Amino acid sequence: MSRRPVAQINLAALQHNLQRVRELAPNSQVLAVLKANAYGHGLVRVAQALTEADAFAVARIDEALALRTAGIVKPIVLLEGFYEAAELPVLLANNLQTVVHNELQLNALEQTSLDGQLKVWLKIDTGMHRLGIEPTQFSAFYRRLWQCSAVLPGIRLMTHFCCADELDSTRTDAQLSLFEQLISGKAEQRSLANSAAILAWPASHAEWVRPGLILHGISPFSAQVGQQHQLQPVMRLSSRLIALRQVQRGERVGYGGQWQADKATTLGVIAVGYGDGYPRHARNGTPVWLNGREVGLAGRVSMDMITVDLGPDAQDKLGDEAVLWGPELAIERIAVASGTIPYELLCNITPRVDYQYL
Numbered sequence: 001m002s003r004r005p006v007a008q009i010n011l012a013a014l015q016h017n018l019q020r021v022r023e024l025a026p027n028s029q030v031l032a033v034l035k036a037n038a039y040g041h042g043l044v045r046v047a048q049a050l051t052e053a054d055a056f057a058v059a060r061i062d063e064a065l066a067l068r069t070a071g072i073v074k075p076i077v078l079l080e081g082f083y084e085a086a087e088l089p090v091l092l093a094n095n096l097q098t099v100v101h102n103e104l105q106l107n108a109l110e111q112t113s114l115d116g117q118l119k120v121w122l123k124i125d126t127g128m129h130r131l132g133i134e135p136t137q138f139s140a141f142y143r144r145l146w147q148c149s150a151v152l153p154g155i156r157l158m159t160h161f162c163c164a165d166e167l168d169s170t171r172t173d174a175q176l177s178l179f180e181q182l183i184s185g186k187a188e189q190r191s192l193a194n195s196a197a198i199l200a201w202p203a204s205h206a207e208w209v210r211p212g213l214i215l216h217g218i219s220p221f222s223a224q225v226g227q228q229h230q231l232q233p234v235m236r237l238s239s240r241l242i243a244l245r246q247v248q249r250g251e252r253v254g255y256g257g258q259w260q261a262d263k264a265t266t267l268g269v270i271a272v273g274y275g276d277g278y279p280r281h282a283r284n285g286t287p288v289w290l291n292g293r294e295v296g297l298a299g300r301v302s303m304d305m306i307t308v309d310l311g312p313d314a315q316d317k318l319g320d321e322a323v324l325w326g327p328e329l330a331i332e333r334i335a336v337a338s339g340t341i342p343y344e345l346l347c348n349i350t351p352r353v354d355y356q357y358l
């Protein structure tokens with residue numbers, strides 16, 4: 001029996017979540033966001049399972065080329081666009097669509113002697129202040145893109161929300177109205193909504209939604225879990241119990257001796273650590289699912305192991321399976337207990353973990 005951590009990926013749950021996005025945004029097309037190895041779930045396998053998506057989005061060109069190499073033919077959008085004119089023939093040859101968010105990109109498109117036309121998504125910064133042109137630049141960019149012979153007619157218009165996961169923030173409405181005001185009278189297709197906006201801001205759905213996290217069954221709101229939105233967790237991360245030991249009251253456990261037994265108890269050692277991507281900052285008491293109950297982390301997370309308090313009457317045996325997150329135990333809770341977000345937990349999974357696709 002393997003003692004390596006295993007990430008089981010439930011592709012039926014993934015398809016269910018895409019269906020759920022369709023229910024939530026029935027009039028929108030779905031641009032499934034698969035950056036960062038499909039949020040740690042496996043870029044190609046996830047793309048192959050999402051046959052019902054309308055298009056895919058990735059952050060970088062190498063991610064898009066990996067999809068093309070694997071035989072994925074759906075449209076692919078580069079969310080950060082291209083960085084230099086030399087990449088334009090690669091985009092054309094691989095049928096990649098590009099976001100345009102700055103003047104350098106626009107100039108490159110105007111000056112290229114490309115033997116064909118690219119699909120362009122013009123990104124407007126309405127308040128996130130990361131990528132995107134200034135609202136004041138919009139008319140000029142719009143006109144120049146329309147006139148540009150390297151650009152396919154029918155550009156798309158997009159923006160990104162900074163605070164869609166904050167349900168009482170006024171900023172999402174402010175970004176939405178600035179966007180609508182800027183583009184009013186234009187017939188182009190629009191895209192604004194990430195996962196949080198798909199769930200909480202239906203007025204922003206427009207022609208294209210851009211779900212990432214919710215496709216993987218996870219809530220973007222820190223106080224909620226995916227199940228509350230009829231989403232199903234796609235990943236189940238588990239490992240095995242590799243040691244059991246008795247400790248007396250007052251004994252300390254792990255690096256720094258930072259956890260102390262307040263009574264005689266049984267400790268379990270599980271073969272997963274920060275070298276696999278389990279968060280090193282998980283606090284004492286962070287839940288682990290073992291034999292039908294939750295047990296709490298006891299002491300610091302090591303590179304290859306964690307220790308949990310099984311209680312004085314533990315019946316657990318060597319080799320028993322422990323679930324770190326998955327259907328039995330929401331990853332959202334592990335993120336809160338570790339002072340981070342589910343996105344980061346997923347991206348941090350290392351190649352030491354075995355992937356199994358169901």
Ligand SMILES: *Cc1c(COP(=O)(O)O)cnc(C)c1O
Binds near residue numbers: 035196210211214
């Ligand atoms: C990552 C990303 C998304 C998806 O965000 P989720 O919160 O995972 O749904 C959508 N749009 C852009 C521009 C992104 O960078």
